[in-house]
Amino acid sequence: MTARDGLPSGREDRAREYRHALGRFPTGVAFVAARTPDGEAAGLLINSFTSVSLTPPMVLWCLGLAARSRPVFAAAPSFAVSILSEDQRSLLGDLARPLDRRLQGVPIRDGLGGAPVIENASAVFECTIATVTRAGDHEVYLGQVEHFERRDDTPLAYLAGQYGRVHVAA
Numbered sequence: 360m361t362a363r364d365g366l367p368s369g370r371e372d373r374a375r376e377y378r379h380a381l382g383r384f385p386t387g388v389a390f391v392a393a394r395t396p397d398g399e400a401a402g403l404l405i406n407s408f409t410s411v412s413l414t415p416p417m418v419l420w421c422l423g424l425a426a427r428s429r430p431v432f433a434a435a436p437s438f439a440v441s442i443l444s445e446d447q448r449s450l451l452g453d454l455a456r457p458l459d460r461r462l463q464g465v466p467i468r469d470g471l472g473g474a475p476v477i478e479n480a481s482a483v484f485e486c487t488i489a490t491v492t493r494a495g496d497h498e499v500y501l502g503q504v505e506h507f508e509r510r511d512d513t514p515l516a517y518l519a520g521q522y523g524r525v526h527v528a529a
């Protein structure tokens with residue numbers, strides 16, 4: 360991997376520069392969650408959510424191999440993606456807590472396969488898992504959208520490691 364500006368030379372510097380370069384791509388923030396047939400639920404904050412196909416509707420997101428919630432996703436038939444709205448910024452701290460109390464006090468409902476869905480999310484995509492593909496230090500979860508909904512609110516934005524407001528140009 361070469362940084363074109365030629366500045367960072369050390370391995371750690373290059374890795375940091377690479378993350379900073381990726382951070383130039385603004386995204387939203389979502390909470391993706393699943394439940395095993397045994398009833399165990401888990402979820403995590405992500406910004407790797409992407410639409411893949413419109414017909415049929417398919418989306419993907421990426422899960423770090425070290426994620427503690429990984430066994431739950433591995434055993435679940437489905438997942439639910441809740442796109443956070445600007446009004447839900449206050450939930451970010453809760454949703455970043457240790458896994459065993461991450462959903463404590465968070466308003467959720469059961470979605471497809473019992474996957475936790477955050478109430479009043481800006482949009483929700485409930486998916487059956489189509490494929491899981493290992494890619495470097497992540498797994499790519501590709502899902503077929505079985506149900507979706509959206510609200511007329513403002514989604515939360517994420518850019519360069521910071522949360523922000525979407526400003527729609529006229």
Ligand SMILES: Cc1cc2nc3c(=O)[nH]c(=O)nc-3n(C[C@H](O)[C@H](O)[C@H](O)COP(=O)(O)O)c2cc1C
Nearest residue numbers: 403404405406407421422423425426427428429458
């Ligand atoms: C804004 C934001 C975006 C993130 N995006 C991802 C992502 O796309 N994939 C991922 O595996 N982790 C992502 N993370 C990190 C996980 O949310 C975090 O590592 C979490 O603690 C993993 O939880 P677990 O180990 O309990 O499963 C993101 C974190 C934040 C704050």
